[in-house]
Amino acid sequence: MSETSVIVHSDPDVLAHSVAARLVVTLIDAQAERGAASWVLTGGRIAGAVHRAVRDFPASDAVDWTRVDFWWGDERFLPAGHPDRNETQAREQLLDALRVPAARVHAMPPSDGPDGNDPEAAAARYAQELARAARPGTAPLPHFDVLMLGVGEDGHVASVFPEHPVAYETRPVSAVRGSPKPPPVRTTLTLPTLNTADQVWLVAAGPDKAGAVGMALTGAGPVQLPAAGVHGVNRTIWQLDSAAATQVRRTFRSVRS
Numbered sequence: 499m500s501e502t503s504v505i506v507h508s509d510p511d512v513l514a515h516s517v518a519a520r521l522v523v524t525l526i527d528a529q530a531e532r533g534a535a536s537w538v539l540t541g542g543r544i545a546g547a548v549h550r551a552v553r554d555f556p557a558s559d560a561v562d563w564t565r566v567d568f569w570w571g572d573e574r575f576l577p578a579g580h581p582d583r584n585e586t587q588a589r590e591q592l593l594d595a596l597r598v599p600a601a602r603v604h605a606m607p608p609s610d611g612p613d614g615n616d617p618e619a620a621a622a623r624y625a626q627e628l629a630r631a632a633r634p635g636t637a638p639l640p641h642f643d644v645l646m647l648g649v650g651e652d653g654h655v656a657s658v659f660p661e662h663p664v665a666y667e668t669r670p671v672s673a674v675r676g677s678p679k680p681p682p683v684r685t686t687l688t689l690p691t692l693n694t695a696d697q698v699w700l701v702a703a704g705p706d707k708a709g710a711v712g713m714a715l716t717g718a719g720p721v722q723l724p725a726a727g728v729h730g731v732n733r734t735i736w737q738l739d740s741a742a743a744t745q746v747r748r749t750f751r752s753v754r755s
């Protein structure tokens with residue numbers, strides 16, 4: 499049975515450190531169980547704080563980082579090394595310090611990559627990379643232990659935006675054109691793919707997120723509010739700071755369903 503919980507922390511710093519601690523323990527458990535682990539990264543401000551907290555967390559040495567696969571939930575379709583790429587930020591904030599083998603870092607293709615400035619081809623290429631990592635005989639996706647998501651002020655997750663055609667997409671990975679948030683061209687895992695992760699963690703901080711978080715937890719539709727449409731196969735954890743949680747009903751703060 500899938501479980502949903504809401505955990506509220508006093509401020510963004512405590513939130514980031516708590517997510518980091520939970521992440522480290524979850525990856526240790528996954529490696530003990532399966533020998534390897536996988537983490538789907540996201541972009542944005544609170545994700546950056548989590549990455550730095552993981553990097554600086556003393557117990558992170560208990561994870562064998564050579565046996566963690568890193569995937570991305572979405573990417574800004576920009577040239578390699580561009581400072582606004584989620585990949586560039588994650589490398590600077592975390593991956594460079596962990597010395598992860600290159601073969602374990604599955605970045606989404608950049609706009610100057612093998613397909614050039616063609617986001618549809620880049621999305622198809624990433625879908626192929628996912629399929630290659632899938633266990634034979636399973637769906638065309640690898641196992642994701644933890645999939646972390648930020649939550650946009652408008653309720654977007656990854657680069658699945660409200661009322662945008664990508665919110666209806668059923669292929670595993672999609673190009674996004676006309677993103678309401680810059681840059682306008684992106685690539686993203688789609689809602690059906692996000693929902694294959696063992697655990698989905700939605701992490702949000704700040705008062706600007708309160709409306710979207712509150713609506714997502716009170717039954718909004720996935721096209722109107724993509725954050726409402728993501729669930730882990732086993733667990734969904736909303737990890738919030740108190741400012742992002744002001745519109746979450748108290749009864750939801752430790753919901754188990």
Ligand SMILES: O=C1O[C@H](COP(=O)(O)O)[C@@H](O)[C@H](O)[C@H]1O
Pocket residue numbers: 540541542543544545572573574584647648649650651655656657679
């Ligand atoms: O553009 C993006 O924004 C969202 C949320 O970012 P935040 O700074 O408001 O936390 C992020 O989750 C997504 O990965 C990213 O591409």
